[in-house]
Amino acid sequence: MTSQPFASNPSTTAFDSLAEPVRKWIWTQKWAQLRDVQTQAIPKILEGGDVIVSARTAAGKTEAAFLPLITRVLARGDDRPTGFDILYVAPLKALINDQHRRLEGLLEECGLPLHKWHGDVSSDAKQRARTRPSGVILITPESLEATLVRRGREVEGLFSNLSAVVIDELHAFVGRERGMQLQSILTRIEIACRRDRIDRIGLSATLGDMGMAADFLRPGRGQNVSLVEGSDAGNGLKLQVRGYAKQLAPPPEDGEAAPSARPSIVHDAIADDLFAYLRGHTNLMFAGSRQKVEAYTDALREKCEANGLPNEFFAHHGNLSKGEREDVELRLRDDPRPTTAVATTTLELGIDVGDVETVAQIGPGFSVSSLRQRLGRSGRRAGTPAVFRMFVVEPGLHAGVHPTERLRLDLVQGIAMVEAMLKGLCEPPDSAGLHLSTLVHQTLALLLQSGSLRPGVAYRVLCEAGPFQTVSRDMYALLLRSMASSEHQLIEMSSDGNLMLAAGGEALSAGHEFYAVFETPVDYRVLHGAHNLGALPMDHVVAEGQTIIFAGRRWRVMTVDDKARVILVQPTKAALLPTFGGNGGAIHDLVVEQMRLLLSGTNVPVYLNGTARLMLEDARAAFLELGLDRRGLIQVGRDVYVYPWAGSKRLGTLSVAFLAQKFVVAAGHHHLEIENCAPEAVDAALRALIVAPFHTAEELAALVAKPEMAKFDSFLSLELLNQVTIAERLDVPSLPYIAQRCFTPAAVTG
DNA sequence: GACCTGCTGCGGCGTG
Numbered sequence: 001m002t003s004q005p006f007a008s009n010p011s012t013t014a015f016d017s018l019a020e021p022v023r024k025w026i027w028t029q030k031w032a033q034l035r036d037v038q039t040q041a042i043p044k045i046l047e048g049g050d051v052i053v054s055a056r057t058a059a060g061k062t063e064a065a066f067l068p069l070i071t072r073v074l075a076r077g078d079d080r081p082t083g084f085d086i087l088y089v090a091p092l093k094a095l096i097n098d099q100h101r102r103l104e105g106l107l108e109e110c111g112l113p114l115h116k117w118h119g120d121v122s123s124d125a126k127q128r129a130r131t132r133p134s135g136v137i138l139i140t141p142e143s144l145e146a147t148l149v150r151r152g153r154e155v156e157g158l159f160s161n162l163s164a165v166v167i168d169e170l171h172a173f174v175g176r177e178r179g180m181q182l183q184s185i186l187t188r189i190e191i192a193c194r195r196d197r198i199d200r201i202g203l204s205a206t207l208g209d210m211g212m213a214a215d216f217l218r219p220g221r222g223q224n225v226s227l228v229e230g231s232d233a234g235n236g237l238k239l240q241v242r243g244y245a246k247q248l249a250p251p252p253e254d255g256e257a258a259p260s261a262r263p264s265i266v267h268d269a270i271a272d273d274l275f276a277y278l279r280g281h282t283n284l285m286f287a288g289s290r291q292k293v294e295a296y297t298d299a300l301r302e303k304c305e306a307n308g309l310p311n312e313f314f315a316h317h318g319n320l321s322k323g324e325r326e327d328v329e330l331r332l333r334d335d336p337r338p339t340t341a342v343a344t345t346t347l348e349l350g351i352d353v354g355d356v357e358t359v360a361q362i363g364p365g366f367s368v369s370s371l372r373q374r375l376g377r378s379g380r381r382a383g384t385p386a387v388f389r390m391f392v393v394e395p396g397l398h399a400g401v402h403p404t405e406r407l408r409l410d411l412v413q414g415i416a417m418v419e420a421m422l423k424g425l426c427e428p429p430d431s432a433g434l435h436l437s438t439l440v441h442q443t444l445a446l447l448l449q450s451g452s453l454r455p456g457v458a459y460r461v462l463c464e465a466g467p468f469q470t471v472s473r474d475m476y477a478l479l480l481r482s483m484a485s486s487e488h489q490l491i492e493m494s495s496d497g498n499l500m501l502a503a504g505g506e507a508l509s510a511g512h513e514f515y516a517v518f519e520t521p522v523d524y525r526v527l528h529g530a531h532n533l534g535a536l537p538m539d540h541v542v543a544e545g546q547t548i549i550f551a552g553r554r555w556r557v558m559t560v561d562d563k564a565r566v567i568l569v570q571p572t573k574a575a576l577l578p579t580f581g582g583n584g585g586a587i588h589d590l591v592v593e594q595m596r597l598l599l600s601g602t603n604v605p606v607y608l609n610g611t612a613r614l615m616l617e618d619a620r621a622a623f624l625e626l627g628l629d630r631r632g633l634i635q636v637g638r639d640v641y642v643y644p645w646a647g648s649k650r651l652g653t654l655s656v657a658f659l660a661q662k663f664v665v666a667a668g669h670h671h672l673e674i675e676n677c678a679p680e681a682v683d684a685a686l687r688a689l690i691v692a693p694f695h696t697a698e699e700l701a702a703l704v705a706k707p708e709m710a711k712f713d714s715f716l717s718l719e720l721l722n723q724v725t726i727a728e729r730l731d732v733p734s735l736p737y738i739a740q741r742c743f744t745p746a747a748v749t750g
Numbered sequence: 751g752a753c754c755t756g757c758t759g760c761g762g763c764g765t766g
Contacts, residue, residue, distance in 0.1 A: 091755060119757045142756040150758060178755070289752060318754055345753045366752065410751095512757040520756080584751045648751095669751065 014042040019071040025109040035060040037230030042068045044226050050218050052202040055230025057376035061203045065166050070110050072163050083161035086136045090168040093118045096138045098352045118143050133158045141182045142515040152449035160193035170202035174216045175429030180438045181517045183467035206372045209428035219467045236385035243612030244269055245396030265295040270391045275303045283340040284377050285360040290317045290580045297342045297552030315552035316343040320534035324551050329353055348373045355380040358387040364414030366585035369426045371417050390414050406622035408615050409670050416594035427588040434727045437710030438517045439468050444505050452498035482717040519711040524565045547575035589647035596645040599623040632742040640682045642672040644738045645745055653730045654738050660695045689739035697732040701725040
């Protein structure tokens with residue numbers, strides 16, 4: 001090919017602005033032209049400043065950032081000072097390995113070193129990178145934290161000449177403890193290197209709110225962040241939402257047939273349809289929970305066997321070993337044999353599994369943003385649309401189903417998720433959090449990095465320049481006091497007024513488990529001979545001789561070693577499903593509002609199958625029969641059901657408000673059941689709430705159990721834990737609005 | 751009614 005692919009093309013100017021070795025590398029890739037997102041991002045990033053690059057999966061975001069950044073580095077010349085030039089942070093080790101593979105050729109062409117740095121990289125390789133820091137470093141937040149904490153004096157030499165920081169999968173960090181830690185680390189680096197600011201480039205496929213993402217990238221100065229949104233729309237979308245009637249009774253037990261009887265968690269008709277749709281192709285199937293992953297993988301594998309076919313269904317979730325998961329990922333990506341990975345959220349993020357034909361999902365799922373991530377896994381090959389099928393179980397259309405069950409809120413939620421996605425809606429991150437657990441961690445980390453500090457300096461670094469900007473000076477003083485209390489002794493004040501690490505803090509930060517800000521449960525390793533299958537939660541472990549389904553296969557437990565926390569297994573014929581923990585998902589207000597719109601509307605989406613359409617029509621009839629179009633209060637026997645059409649956090653807050661007034665309340669997923677009381681009493685309580693809440697936020701928080709949810713919560717005083725509850729788990733100011741919505745659901749906005 | 755993510759330094763041993 002001697003033609004000039006970039007002649008008279010809109011991307012020509014962008015291409016021409018890149019450094020010569022970068023252009024040369026692009027030529028060798030034989031790209032027809034730069035992608036839209038690259039053409040847009042190149043001038044913005046060359047200009048300097050903070051930038052967010054948002055585009056669908058596989059649209060070339062990585063190159064959109066690195067082509068101009070490398071151009072910037074090369075412009076500095078050969079005699080540039082030592083230190084890394086570009087710092088790239090990703091949430092997964094697997095992603096760092098992928099990106100290393102992807103960037104190797106480009107960096108080599110440009111004569112710049114490329115280092116990967118995470119827990120699986122040899123200390124030798126890290127040592128080499130540390131002694132001659134230069135070029136690009138790909139690292140996890142935890143490894144970065146370890147470097148700051150253990151080698152505080154080297155920070156300036158390693159990072160003071162950074163041209164930019166790249167944060168991949170930005171959405172995986174925003175609004176979470178790990179995101180707070182990353183922001184804090186970046187601020188700590190800027191301050192340690194006496195740099196006013198180092199350019200930050202955020203990459204993401206799905207962002208609910210660009211404004212909030214910008215404010216995450218640069219706390220307090222989000223308005224200065226440039227946004228680049230790729231317009232590459234993909235190849236279209238074929239989607240279907242399928243309804244299934246609940247299985248009425250478990251299959252009859254006829255003694256001998258029991259060993260092959262499928263666990264009842266599997267819906268037989270769904271399993272049959274999944275087998276018909278997925279067999280013979282390469283697909284992803286999101287089952288919703290680890291237990292369902294195991295159950296459906298087992299059922300589908302059995303169907304392959306019954307049909308005399310080699311198995312093509314494989315389990316993939318967070319309790320399976322790295323080896324088990326990598327086998328599935330490799331088979332998806334590189335093996336021509338048809339493969340369906342049955343997964344939890346493990347295959348949502350950017351690990352490279354190539355293109356898949358169909359994405360299937362059991363149940364409505366928990367968020368629109370996750371639905372978008374999943375869809376992005378399909379339809380990447382030119383000319384093929386993304387294919388998505390959702391399978392939802394609901395009560396059938398037979399007589400005798402109670403009107404409230406006829407609302408079929410799981411199916412309605414699933415359709416609402418799809419509708420929200422089609423409208424371009426997406427949950428914004430929760431920006432209300434105080435994240436005091438992580439602030440405890442960052443206070444210790446900062447002390448380890450820089451030795452002793454004045455409290456005012458710690459406050460300026462972490463809460464004024466850093467991300468903990470909702471924490472007042474007074475609250476931080478309370479937090480320091482709690483950390484220094486005789487009970488915890490994490491820190492102490494020296495005679496000259498400096499904060500120092502105390503014995504408790506030394507002990508807490510001594511091991512490698514200190515670097516991560518999230519907690520991990522203690523598990524037993526499951527071994528088949530020398531082969532590590534994965535890990536099971538401790539509460540499941542019972543007895544030798546027991547059988548389990550794990551990694552989609554059936555095993556008998558041979559020995560359990562409690563000291564070593566190891567379970568040895570052998571293959572067997574029949575087995576039961578393991579149980580995993582889990583405490584429910586939160587649904588956002590915007591999804592529940594779509595549900596209300598759907599139930600009160602008349603439009604029937606074209607993507608419903610016959611059963612789903614009939615179920616939606618019946619749900620709408622029930623909605624009107626119950627009078628829910630007029631008010632969200634209905635009498636059911638001696639109880640009153642309340643439908644405020646609000647997300648999990650606000651519904652939970654309303655439930656606490658009723659509890660505070662001595663009602664007996666049971667919380668459903670989308671409604672409250674006020675037990676044994678007259679509708680007039682509930683009516684009066686709600687009307688009173690509209691005018692003025694009876695209780696302060698502090699009084700309501702006192703009623704809520706305060707489990708230690710985050711890793712360092714145990715070091716917070718009760719007073720601080722209550723503040724966390726008020727900020728993160730309740731929405732007290734919304735009570736008048738929510739109460740009003742129970743009377744005129746459609747008329748209220750806010 | 752749920753899911754996911756991460757890891758240093760050092761002592762002790764064997765080998766070339």
